[in-house]
Amino acid sequence: MTRMQKIGVVLGLALVAILTLLRAADPPLLRQIRDITFDEYQRITPRKFENTPVRVVDIDDASLREFGQWPWPRDRLALLVQRLSEMGAAAIAFDVLFAEADRLSPRSIMRDVAGVDPTLLSRLPDNDQTFAEAIAGKPVVLGFGLSMDGSYKPPVKAGFAFTGESPFNAPPRMTAATPLRPQLQINATGLGHISLNPGTYSATVRRVPLLLGDGEQLYPNLALEALRVAQGASTYVVAAAPDISDTLTSIKVGDFVVPVTASGELWLYTSPDVAERYVSAARVLAPDGPAPEVTAAIEGSIVFIGTSAAGLQDIRTTSLGENVPGVSIHAQTVEQILSGRFLSRPDWADGMEILLIAVLGTCLVLVTTFVSPAVGLAWGLIVTALAFASSWFAFLRWGLLFDPLAPIIAASIIHFAATSFRILVIDRERREVRKAFGQYLSPSLLHRIEHNPDALRLGGDDRELTVMFVDVRGFTTLSERLQPAEVVRFLNTLLDALSRHVVANEGTLDKFIGDSIMAFWNAPVDVADHPVKAVRAALAMRETLARLNATDAFGFGEEYQVGIGIGIHTGLACVGNMGAESRFNYSAVGDAVNVSARIEGCCKEVGFDILVSETTAAALPHFALLDAGSLGLKGKSTRTRLYATLGDETVGLSATFALLETAHQALIDAFASRSADSRKLLGRVRQRAQPYGATTQEFYRRLARRAEHFREPPAAPATVLSEQAS
Structure with missing residues (x-):
């Protein structure tokens, strides 16, 4: 890293x-953002409207046209309750606040008239009393709102049973409520709050608080209370999370268990607003009585009474993006509970x-x-x-x-x-x-430096390398006849073409030394069969040089053919970054490097372009190699056996090379035994070497003068041996 x-x-x-x-x-x-995501889910797959026993008696614009503006006198609401009760409503819930006395009551109107006889006043109808008498004994649920003023808390008409930890502080907090008319409060079978989104500033109703709390008591909402009254249940069973305070899990009302959030809210799974959910209040209050289809819709249903009239501003937005009457939200809450389709x-x-x-x-x-x-x-x-x-x-x-x-x-x-x-x-x-460095280093070395720049520090490691030296033949003479710019152009053309084969065969270009190239394999990363890849690079260089000469890429014409010598040796060397802290090169030093350089120098004496050492040749099975003799290298006390490289496995396994190899071995055996047949054998070998070109012919021409390279060296005089021992 x-x-x-x-x-x-x-x-x-x-x-x-x-x-x-x-x-x-x-x-x-x-x-x-999270709420919008869940809204989109519902818009893609909304809850389907099912014909559950839930209806909204809507005080709509048609009702207002028929019976006058809102608020209606409560004797008309008493009639509405009477009609719904006669039609068999299971529960009647008002999404309406009855916090003040009915201003349209005859008693209220005459009370404000000066000089009215109190006895007469007491005999006038009181719409609040009429309404209270109408709801008495009937399954009517009244709603109450939240208030920031006062300390009024409505009575709770049902009992609460708890499982788990105390749930009183879990629901949204209710500090006070809007007071109901006393007689209405007493006569109602149920009381529930009508707030849909307390404590939130979102205009969209996504969660309905089924309970509110003040720390000592829980208060159900209108929908939950209507469901309780419809079933005739007397108690809510509130389940809290075990060992976790202020966390609710579910509410059981009658036969229904409702999963809720930790604060007792129901995630509203909204269905589209459809006309089948609504019954106009005008049809219920029709002078001739409700039509049969109206009676059928009301019978056995939980009925919510509210208004959709635009001017009354009780409009809410659902997750589906629809603007619906607030009373519709209460109805959908009960629909969802009855259908068992919950979100959590x-x-x-x-x-x-x-x-x-x-x-x-x-x-x-x-x-x-x-x-x-x-x-x-x-x-x-x-x-x-x-x-x-x-x-x-x-x-x-x-x-x-x-x-x-x-x-x-x-x-x-x-x-x-x-x-x-x-x-x-x-x-x-x-x-x-x-x-x-991309033009000078192999991809493997670039990869190492890119991913580990710390490798660019002084120091080295001992590794087995295959080292190659390449040198241009006759470069000194050539440079004398060329202008400096022409020399540079020639070297750029040649070295660029030859060095590409080093990189292509996973080698590392070490340096360019004038007209020479130094390269090595198996560093900085391991390279499998590195001697083989080095020799393949050398053979590719031979072919490239022949093509450049044939196409006159150097501009010398037919009068001058460029030649190279290549020496390759496999051995131990130290490889790493060498130089000064401020300027260094990734290079290799050691005996293997020196031997490779000396082998390249022997190409002139041997008369062949690619020579490899015995250690490299041992790693080249089936390559076309010919024994070039044991030569003394500068600085080495013993002679080194070299091999001329004619080609790869394709050449080495051919019948033509097999004949040449056999004849060549016979020749060097004759040289070693000082046989008189060597001259005759040399002619036979040169004949069999004709398919391999002029370079091989030059190799054998010089071989005739190098017979001693195939013989054991003479023993050193005893005096010399004793001096060396001392």
Whole structure:
């Protein structure tokens, strides 16, 4: 890991930690994005409207035209209750506040008239009393609102049983309520709050608080109370999470168990607003009585009474984006409970999403930094697709709500930051290295330096290398007849063409020394069969040089053919960065390097262009190699056996080479035994070597003068041996 990679990882993990903590804090913007995501799920697959026994008696515009503006006198509401009761309504719930006396009551009107006889006043009808008498003994539920003033708390008409920890502080807090008319409060069978979204500033109703609390008592909402009254139940059973205070799990009302959030809210699974849900109040109050279809719709149903008239401003927005009367939300709450189609967001969902941000973010930082931004992006896209698919499937199959966007948004930010850091910092360093050294080093060495710049330090390692030296024949004479610019152009053309084969065969270009090339294999990384690859590079150089001469790439014409000599040796050398701290080269030194250079020099004496040492030849099975004799190398106390390289396995396994090899062996055996048949054998060998060109013929022409290279060297005089021993 490089220093900049370490910095990138540290900065990336710090960003992951910040985003994880931000999600744990769950600011309003994230909550809003999450809610919008769940809204979209419902818009794609809304709850289907089912003909459940729930109806809304709507004080709509047609009703206002028929009976006058709102509020209506309560004797008309008494008639409405009477009609609904006669039609067999299971419960009648008013999404209406009755906090003040009826101003349209005759008694209220005459009370304000001066000089009215009190006795006469007492005999006038009181609409509040009429309404109170109408609801007495009937399954009527009245609603109450929340207030910021006063201390009024409505009575609770049902009992509460609890399981688990105390639930009183779990629901939204109710400090006070709007007082109801005393007689109405007493005569109502049930009381429920009508607030749909207390404590939230969102105009969209997504969750309905089924309970409110003041720390000592729980208060049901209008829909829950209507469902209780319709069943004739007397008690709510509230389940709290075991060993966790202030956390609710479900509410049982009669035969129905309702899963709720920790604060006792029901996630509203909205169905489209349809006309079948509504019955106009004007049709219920028709002078001739309600029509049969109206009676059929009301009979056995839980009836909510409210208004959809535009001027009364009781309009709410649902998750489907529809504007509906507030009373419709209460009706949909009961519909959802009766249908058993619930949505829920498990308590552990937040923890899972936070953990996902941490894990996904960490993985993205590591993949983007150490592999590549493209792989990180691909991995991130796969995880994104899985997150969306899993979230959607959980919603569709089980009604579970998991937020896919928070982890995805966090992962996008992390990937963008990590990718930017890599491109601007880490990859910039690598691009600079590649730009500076790409023309001179093998891809393996570039890869090592790019991913480990610390390797660019002084020092070396002992490794077995195959070292190659390449030199241009007759370069001094050639340079005398050329202008300096022409010499440079010639060298650039030749060395560029030849050095490409080093890189192509996984070698490392060490340096250019005038008209020479030094290269080696098996460093800085291991290279399998490095002697074979070095010799293949040499054979490719031979073919390239022949093509350049044939096409007159140097501009010398037919009068001058460029030649090269190549020496290759495999042995131990020290390889690493060498030089000064401020300026150094990656190079190799040692006996293997010296031997390779001396072998290249022997090409002139032997008269052949590619010579390899015995250690290299041992690693070249089936190559076309000919014994070139044992030659004394400068600086070496013993002679070194060399081999002329005619070709690769294709040549070495051919019948033509087999004949040449047999004749060649017979010749060197004759040289070794000082046989008189050597001259005759030499002629036979030269004849069999004709298919291999002029270079091989020159090799054998000089071989006739090198018979001693195939014989054992004479023993050193005893005096010399004793001097060496001393």
